[in-house]
Amino acid sequence: MSSTATATTRSSGTELPTRSPLIGWLAVAAVTLGLFSIVTTEILPIGLLTSIGSSFTVSDGMAGLMMTMPGLLAAVSAPLVTVATARIDRRLMLCAFMVLLAMANFLAAAAADYWLVLVSRIMVGITIGGFWSIGAGLAERLVPAKSVGRATAVVFSAVPLGSVLGVPAGTFIGDLAGWRVTFVVVGALTIGVLVMLVVVMPALPPAGATRLSVLRTMVHGVNTRFALLLTFLIVLAHFGTYTYVTPFLEEVTDSSSKQITLFLLLYGVAGIAGNFLGGAMVIRRPRVTFGSAAGLIAVVTLLLPFLGRSAIGAVALLVIWGVAYGTVPVSSQTWFAKAAPHAPEAASVLFTASFQATFSLGALTGGVVVDHSSPSMVMTLGGITAACMVVATWAHFARRLTWPDAGGDREGAPEPDGDDV
Numbered sequence: 001m002s003s004t005a006t007a008t009t010r011s012s013g014t015e016l017p018t019r020s021p022l023i024g025w026l027a028v029a030a031v032t033l034g035l036f037s038i039v040t041t042e043i044l045p046i047g048l049l050t051s052i053g054s055s056f057t058v059s060d061g062m063a064g065l066m067m068t069m070p071g072l073l074a075a076v077s078a079p080l081v082t083v084a085t086a087r088i089d090r091r092l093m094l095c096a097f098m099v100l101l102a103m104a105n106f107l108a109a110a111a112a113d114y115w116l117v118l119v120s121r122i123m124v125g126i127t128i129g130g131f132w133s134i135g136a137g138l139a140e141r142l143v144p145a146k147s148v149g150r151a152t153a154v155v156f157s158a159v160p161l162g163s164v165l166g167v168p169a170g171t172f173i174g175d176l177a178g179w180r181v182t183f184v185v186v187g188a189l190t191i192g193v194l195v196m197l198v199v200v201m202p203a204l205p206p207a208g209a210t211r212l213s214v215l216r217t218m219v220h221g222v223n224t225r226f227a228l229l230l231t232f233l234i235v236l237a238h239f240g241t242y243t244y245v246t247p248f249l250e251e252v253t254d255s256s257s258k259q260i261t262l263f264l265l266l267y268g269v270a271g272i273a274g275n276f277l278g279g280a281m282v283i284r285r286p287r288v289t290f291g292s293a294a295g296l297i298a299v300v301t302l303l304l305p306f307l308g309r310s311a312i313g314a315v316a317l318l319v320i321w322g323v324a325y326g327t328v329p330v331s332s333q334t335w336f337a338k339a340a341p342h343a344p345e346a347a348s349v350l351f352t353a354s355f356q357a358t359f360s361l362g363a364l365t366g367g368v369v370v371d372h373s374s375p376s377m378v379m380t381l382g383g384i385t386a387a388c389m390v391v392a393t394w395a396h397f398a399r400r401l402t403w404p405d406a407g408g409d410r411e412g413a414p415e416p417d418g419d420d421v
Contacts, residue, residue: 003420005006007021007237010052013066021143021144021147022317022369023200023297024142024143024144025143025151026196026200027138027200027201028138028139028142028143028151028154028155029154029196029200029311030193030196030201031094031135031142031155031197031201032093032157032158033158033189033192033193033196033226034097034098034158034193034307034391035131035150035155035156035158035159035162036126036130036158036162036199037101037133037166037186037189037190037193038097038101038124038128038158038162038255039132039158039161039162039163039166040162040166040167040189041101041104041105041118041126041186041190042070042071042122042124042187043067043162043163043166043167044166044167044170044182044183044186045063045066045067046180047176048170048171048182049142050113051174051178051179052066052117052179054385055280056113056114057293058114059158062114065118065121066117066118066121067363068363068364069118069122069125070122070124070125070128071125071357071359071360071363072125072128072355072356072357072360073121073122073124073125073128073355073377074125074126074128074132074353075129075351075352075354075356075357075360076129077125077126077128077129077130077134077350077354077384078103078129078130078133078349078353078356079133079215079310079350079353080129080404081126081129082129082130082133082134082345082349083129083131083215083349086206087206087284088139088206088282089205089206089344090134090203090204090205090206091197091201091203091204091396092203093134094131094134094197095128095134095194095197095198095201096191096200097126097127097131097134098127098190098191098194098197099128099189099194100123100126100127100133100322101124101127101131101187102123102187102190102191102194103123104120104123104124104127105120105183105186105190106184106187107119107120107189108120108121108125108180108183109181109183109184109187110180115181115231118264121406125354125364126241126326128356128406129321129352129353129356130353132348132351132352132354132356133345133349133351134345134348135155135348135350136155136156136331136333136348136351136352137333137337137344137347137348138154138155138204139151139154139155140344141204142202143291149279149283150280150285151278151281152279152281152330152333152334153275153276153278153280153330154279156279156329156330156333157171157272157275157276159238159275159329160214160268160271160272160274160275161272161324162321163268163271164268164269164271164272166186167206168261170182170185170186173185174216187232188292189190193323197261197397204313206345206362209302214343214346215318215346215349215350217351218339218340218343218346219349219350221339221340222337222401223335223338223339223340223401223403223404224336224340224347224350226330226335226339226392226401227335227336227350227351228354228397229356229388229392230290230294230332230335230349230392231332231335231336231351231354231355231358232354232358233298233388233392234290234293234294234332234359234386234389235293235328235332235354235359235362235385236358236361236362236365236385237298237301237362237386238297238325238328238362238382238386239359239362239363239366239383240362240365240366240378240381240382240385241301241366241378241379241382241383242321242325242365243362243363243366243367244366244370244375244378244407245264245318245319245375246260246264247370248376248378248379248382249263249306249308249314251375252304252305252308252309252373252375252376253308253309253310253311253314254370256309257310259311259419263315263318264314264318266319266322267318267319267321267322268320268322269322269327270318270319270320270321270322270323270326271322271323271325272310272326272418273322273323273326274293274322274323274324274326274327275326275327275329275330275368276326277323277326277327277329278293278326278327278328278330279330280332281327282327282330282334283334286331286334286338287393287396287397289327289331290327290328290332290335290393291389291393291394292324292327293324293325293327293328293331293391294324294386294387294390294393294405295323295326295386295387295388295390296321296323297321297383297386298383298384298387298389298390299320299383300317300318300320300321300379300384301321301379301392302379302380302381302383302384302387303317303385304317304379305376305379305380308379315331329355332351332355333347333348333351336348336350336351338403339404340404341403341404342404355393366378366382369381369384
């Protein structure tokens with residue numbers, strides 16, 4: 001089997017008419033900007049938590065619901081919303097989710113009571129689940145087969161870009177004009193993305209209705225189960241540690257707030273580089289790419305309690321961490337896609353649901369650990385979890401499991417792939 005067969009196969013029965021490659025890449029850019037606005041909206045409260053909480057006289061813990069609710073709702077809405085709208089043109093659904101996201105941002109900006117802010121976060125969670133499930137796997141329907149890996153990396157660059165550009169910019173605007181203005185600005189950006197989707201996105205008839213029975217069948221496949229396991233372990237390891245990297249840098253590295261801002265900016269830039277590096281490698285060597293990312297995260301988090309006591313050691317490890325984690329989302333999505341090439345949207349649903357659910361669980365678990373021990377212990381436990389993911393990746397190789405092709409070959413057929421070279 002060709003090592004690129006799974007990721008580049010077009011959805012059967014939905015071949016798009018020949019269009020200008022430029023229009024295809026503009027459509028990819030529109031999806032990327034849509035995901036950028038979603039990521040920015042999802043994690044925007046990190047920089048505005050205190051100001052929002054003080055506006056409504058709620059505790060930091062209560063204000064923290066703005067972060068935990070979207071992830072949990074996204075995990076639930078990813079399968080439910082996608083299945084419920086399975087027969088609707090995907091272009092129309094992408095536009096509908098952008099409308100919902102714009103409404104969520106404007107509602108948060110105008111909220112007179114905190115419960116309205118939480119309602120807006122529910123809307124954000126639904127948007128995350130629906131838009132990610134559809135948009136994450138669209139590259140193969142928008143660009144030529146040879147460009148799918150690069151286009152997928154562009155789409156997933158929205159994740160580090162949201163952290164590097166979106167959140168700091170939102171925090172800066174909030175400091176200048178108030179947190180409500182920040183949400184208005186992001187809402188306006190979302191409207192701009194909506195216009196772009198209307199103009200450049202082609203009609204996207206469903207690539208086969210995504211039903212719950214399809215998802216159940218996929219879960220029975222050995223490669224899908226590995227994808228779920230690997231995603232669970234690495235996302236748990238990452239978000240269980242990275243969520244509390246600021247307390248670590250404050251308490252262990254003894255860094256100032258300005259230093260921490262610089263360190264995290266460097267981490268984000270490294271994440272962008274890792275995203276494109278992973279996108280270039282993962283199509284041909286999915287096991288090596290995903291396993292190497294987990295191995296680097298394991299090494300970094302296990303070394304941080306020792307080398308992270310100095311600023312130089314901390315920033316060096318954070319840069320490595322950024323490169324490694326930048327590879328994770330595109331690797332996870334690609335693994336799900338390779339496990340089910342015949343059902344690309346269903347693969348994206350499972351990717352989104354598992355990623356978002358584990359994101360919330362990782363942050364919650366890390367919080368419990370840090371409250372009862374220390375940030376250094378959080379890093380150590382996260383490193384051990386990431387190491388378990390490396391072992392699981394090796395087990396996939398040891399069993400000589402490969403991926404089916406779009407023709408419907410059963411999972412695990414003994415065909416060579418790039419990782420076996």
